[in-house]
Amino acid sequence: MPSLDYPPPLQRLIAQIRTLPGLGPRSAERLVLWLMQDGGRIEPLVDCLQDVGQRVEACEQCGFFIERDEACVLCHSPKRNPRLICVVEQAVDVLRLERSGAFMGHYHVLGGKLSPLDNVTPDDLRIEPLIHRVKTHPVEEVILAVGSDVEGEATASYLSDLLRMEGLTVSRLAQGMPAGGGLDHVDELTLYQALQGRRQI
Numbered sequence: 001m002p003s004l005d006y007p008p009p010l011q012r013l014i015a016q017i018r019t020l021p022g023l024g025p026r027s028a029e030r031l032v033l034w035l036m037q038d039g040g041r042i043e044p045l046v047d048c049l050q051d052v053g054q055r056v057e058a059c060e061q062c063g064f065f066i067e068r069d070e071a072c073v074l075c076h077s078p079k080r081n082p083r084l085i086c087v088v089e090q091a092v093d094v095l096r097l098e099r100s101g102a103f104m105g106h107y108h109v110l111g112g113k114l115s116p117l118d119n120v121t122p123d124d125l126r127i128e129p130l131i132h133r134v135k136t137h138p139v140e141e142v143i144l145a146v147g148s149d150v151e152g153e154a155t156a157s158y159l160s161d162l163l164r165m166e167g168l169t170v171s172r173l174a175q176g177m178p179a180g181g182g183l184d185h186v187d188e189l190t191l192y193q194a195l196q197g198r199r200q201i
Contacts, residue, residue: 010036061133063109063126064094074107081105083140087130087159089113089147097145105143108133113146113155120151122158130159134166141169148175148193 005011010032017028035041056065059072066072074080074094084105088094094107110125134142142163146152160170176194178186186194 058091058109061129062094062107063111064091064107079104083138084143085130085134085139085141086143086145088145089152089155093145103143110146110155113151114158115151115154125155127159127162131162131166134163134168139168141171144170144172146172148189 014028014032055068057068059066061075085108087108091109097103108130144156146155163170174197176197
């Protein structure tokens with residue numbers, strides 16, 4: 001006797017939800033069952049997903065999300081410094097930097113970081129458009145705002161070599177002590193980076 005299971009459409013939906021980052025099989029199942037509890041939950045979600053798929057795309061220049069056929073507010077703002085480019089891994093990093101209010105240049109979203117173990121090579125990232133951009137625009141400095149993990153360090157090293165060959169100043173975000181933190185809550189690598197990145201006051 002075959003064991004009881006959800007109907008095939010529900011199984012397919014659970015399988016799709018499982019592919020989202022941070023969701024395992026149990027979480028995906030709970031989400032789908034929550035959607036099924038009230039028939040009014042599914043249609044608005046479907047409408048939003050279709051709307052995003054049809055109307056939102058990545059800006060060809062910076063890589064941040066824009067509405068299709070609309071100008072990118074980041075790339076076309078006269079208040080921003082076009083000679084300064086901040087390179088980030090993902091579009092969400094642009095929002096984090098913007099919310100800080102500390103950066104008024106342009107951005108470039110890589111779409112990830114180099115990771116040979118995950119088969120992510122330079123061809124998989126938006127590195128070629130970055131090089132084209134610095135060659136065709138009057139850029140003076142590129143700030144690498146990528147992670148400080150092994151993949152982030154490899155990405156930063158690879159990019160700095162390429163960008164220095166173009167005669168650009170290349171810098172990285174300072175790393176070290178978090179604001180409001182004490183030495184007793186900081187690991188050795190963070191302390192090392194804080195000492196190396198110290199500045200005169």
